[in-house]
Amino acid sequence: MIRHLMHINFDGQRGLQEQVRESLISAILSGIFSPDTPLPSCRQLAGQLNVSRNTTALVFESLVNEGYLISRPRSGYYLHPDYHNAGQSVPQNAPLCESDAPCWSKRLHITPSQQESILKPAGWMHYRYPFIYGQPDTRQFPLTTWRAAANWLHGGVRDPAWVVDHIDQDVPMLVEQIRTRVLPKRGIVAAPDEILITLGSQNALYLLTRLLMSPRTRVGVENPGFREAINTFLLSDTQIVPHAVDGEGLVPGESPCDYYYVTPGHQVPTGVTMSRARRAQLLSFATRHDAVIIEDDYDSESNFSQNPLPALKASDRSGRVIYVSSLSKALSPGLRLGYMVAAPEIIDEARALRRLVYRHPPTNIQYQMAHFLAQGHYETHLRRYHEDSARRWDTLHNALRAFLPECATFSGSEHANAFWLSTPGQISTRQLTWRAAHAGVLIEPGARHFLDDAPPDNFFRMGFHAINPDAIVPGVKVLRGQMGQLA
Template sequence: MAIPVEAFFLTGGTAGTLQSRIRAMVTEGILAGRFRPGQKMPSSRGLAEHLGVSRITVTLAYADLVSSDYLTARGRSGYFVSDNAPRAPEFPAAERPAEEVDYGALSARRYTRAMAGVDRPEDWEKFPYPFIYGQTDPTLFDHQNWRACALRALGRRDFASLTSDFYERDDPLLIEQILRVILPRRGIAARGDEVLLTLGAQNALWLAATVLLGPGRQAVVENPCYPGLRRILQTSGAGVASVDVDEAGLPPRLPPADVVFTTASHQCPTNATMPLDRRLQLLDAASREDFVVVEDDYEFEMSFLKPVSPALKSLDKGGRVIYAGSFSKSIFPGMRLGYLVGPPAFIAEARALRSMVLKHPPGHIQRTVAYFLAEGHYDALINRMRNAFRRRRQVMDDAISEHGLTVAGQGGFGGSSFWMAAPEGVDTEPLAQVLRADGVLIEPGRGFFDPAREERRFYRLAYSSIAPARIPDGIARIARALARSG
């Protein structure tokens, strides 16, 4: 029995090429059991006319399905569902089990309670004025060379790096590139046994906090700070003290601590840069008072106004600094690839902890990034992003000045955001909801602060994912909303 052409239809909004979408329709029908072995497929001409696509698109999709053994070609008779096509296991429909266990009570909700942070809609790219942090602009990304590096990493020569289980090890080619290309730019000299790859900076901070902290130990964090770090520390069992930052970042006089977390080069979210003398004071205090510093150097590549100061790790003479870096802001956030740099004994412990959750980041991603670095595409991408961000920053700075908005912190070397202050008495969370209805996304500041001393008048405006031409109108809408708020 032939499969009727009406069994196929293309829906709007589906990702992928027409060829891949046709292939997906066929494979889904076969795996779901709707199309049975031996059934004849519609002719390529008939399906093309029905779907409104070219015949060659259907022919190529059918040829691909034949090579995967979903279909078989029988000369002039056409295409048929293969007798060897993969089949999904068939089970009777199961009823949903009764929920007899209160898992919220069982877990004490210790993780979901810690999830409060910065609210960003999942469909942010549909908003015309997305002043949100950490998202990429597809017009700046080097799609062609990234694809070439990914295809090279898929080649037969790299088959082992793609398919092998490295156990607890990382791709030596990527480690070499981090040691030779990335770390020297921060003044850091390291060996292979002093670097561990992570699934982004968040994973790096979790590994560092879990290794270094626990019940009975004390952490110091900046206030305000990265909300993800605060969530990690809430569940660590350690005591946490928040220290207010000033225009130069974290002050050198700190309460007693075992571990101090800082974003010295680009304070999150105020963008303050810690000057060299204060960095040296912090390291002196770490040696004198016997604590470890975890340095999150998350945006050092975006230095286009003036060079950044040396990393704390580069000034470290006693092995007291654990350095966390990430490719999420420089390549793209969805990749989730970062790294830790520290003394071999710390890295060995962090590697053992990582192995309890995952052996290593995916090998194909590691090798692709290694080629992207080795062939110089990373440097070209960073240069393009710096130039674009410099232009966007100037446009935003001009618009902010024109509309009389208040900048609370914008950083001295670049970055990708402004830290803003609304007038006294304005709560930026309701303001954000009003602006969202007007197509504008901002990040309210409350989630960055210690809950015991939260501030509601601050907000962050980022320019990494908004087109320069939209910035002035977006800023004008923010100014009008603030004026209406009184």
């Protein structure tokens, strides 16, 4: 029984001690071991698992030190009394009486799951040609320098301030790095009390929605646009006012809105950069009509254009631009670190609201990112990331010109982090997406980005960071074959 119990399918990417300990903890908490019977000895367990005796001895000693086991000389290791009845504490599922269960559908005030959203297939990373957007090549993550920042954080030579609850405050070191290292590259000057750390830019949009929007609020958005931002605004039953996008960005309408949400660096999803003239026009329009602009500079760090235009907020002279961006887009989206730049009054209220939701982003990650920035590791990673992105962009651009010349790209979208393409009118991109996926090629149909009642079905998006660079050209060729069968 014990031999079967302690079988482990070892993962070569993890430490042996870690996996042996994890299995023993699971067995203890499940109530497998008898209180009166010793656990297998270090030698026996090492033989069963085919690991060194030293490995099992270290694991057993750590479990003794932490109160899971007790050691009896010349007898062996036994369960600590606190865990004699561990298995009995696991609750058993009782049969549910459906007639007594609440009717949750009547209690829900909002149903975010019913919103139109941009979804990626489960297991997209297992496709041979994943031309999807927003996922990096994990092999590029700077693991060595990120680990060095973690070692700095966890070293014993300083006060571990990150273990203390900061209540609603951010790590000053990270705020200062953003203020002095990150924002100046976008032409933005900000004081510390104008910066708030968030769990990504999406979280910043949520905070702004709760603070500023109501059913009476009119929000001008780009069409096509970023669905997740629009879905967030709709949580307050906001009136969404679609605005067309041309080669210069969002086109201001005749009827003014209270807020305008824009992605001027590279518009989502077209990739177009808002022109200087359009920026000036939008700022002037907002001033005349007492409107506020929410600038989502989501690719501020991943933008690999040679000379990108400064942020829209850099030209803001009346405090009408609220700026949100991400620190993790080009590093690892899973880190979920972003920030907001706005007037101190907005930041104060957003900080108070954030406290009610999750208090503050984890301080250990804030400290680690701050050190990563201060040591220049982030800048080094961005330089390599930009060089790699430019090579990938060129490869996909040339492949599209050679094998899919009939798929026009949106004007003004050069060096965006994805290609926004249109097929000849008779080809449905939803059908193309389905056929291509069965051939191992993932593309993103564009219809979901539109707010029209009958959205066009001839647009699609292709990213290039998640795919192996050597697979870009073969993938385009496979897509060419699938498109040819629909023509």
